[in-house]
Amino acid sequence: MKAWSDGLVSVITPAFNCERFIGDSIESVLAQTHTDWEMIIVDDCSTDRTMAVVKRFEDPRVRYYRMEKNVGAAEARNYALGQAKGRYVAFLDADDLWKPTKLRVQLDFMKKSNIGFCFTAYEMARGGKSKVIEVPRTLTYAQFMKNTIIGTSTVVIDRHFTGDVRLVNVRKDHDSMTWAKMLREGITAYGLNENLATYRKVRGSISNDKLSAAKTHWRNCREVEGLSFWRCLYYFTFYAANALKKHYL
Secondary structure, X not given: OOOXXXXXXXXXXXXOOOOOOHHHHHHHHHOOOOOOEEEEEXXXXXXXXXXXXXXXXXXXXXXXXXXXXXXXXXXXXXXXXXXXXEEEEEEOOOXXXXXXXXXXXXXXXXXXXXXXXXXXXXXXXXXXXXXXXXXXOEEOHHHHHHOOXXXXXXXXXXXXXXXXXXXXXXXXXXXXXXXXXXXXXXXXXXXXXXXXXXXXXXXXXXXXXXXXXXHHHHHHHHHOOOOOHHHHHHHHHHHHHXXXXXXXX
């Protein structure tokens, strides 16, 4: 096992053409009451001013890397994970935000409960509307496949429990496929039902194209998870209903 820095949280942020939002995301990390963190931003060949926005932040804990070619968010995250020095790994997408107490509250919960995979409730926001997505206490593999409720920007992993995690390398839906793989292999996901993050629904973003996302999820369940047609259909029926309910604002 690698000798990770025990109290350090490595914040993993892939970035692509996010100049409008990434400054706010970085500010939300800088505002954390838990201050032992490093933020590893991997720019996946942005063509806008993403680099210039990141470079405005002179805090040495904010580390910027740029890929030589566009590789997708999964590979960008995996590159960041390869640079990460912390025992704890947290994920924050470049257009999402954390509440100031997010890391402190979540780490306290994980240490007290002696767990290695934690996700939390979060707020979904678009325009002037928002709602809080509540989460269950635990998720099994079957429960997760029916309702992919884990918000990536809420996840913290303790690598002393999980080992050196890498994301499943598919272009889309890689986060859900990674959580599915971890649950299938015996890691338990624990939910902290406290709203500690904000997920901004950005018009035109990949994650906001629900029909495309549903098609991708079906294909990944069949090809990556290797589910039979009928088992996939069973899970997908619940997944689709829960996704509509979750994303309706």
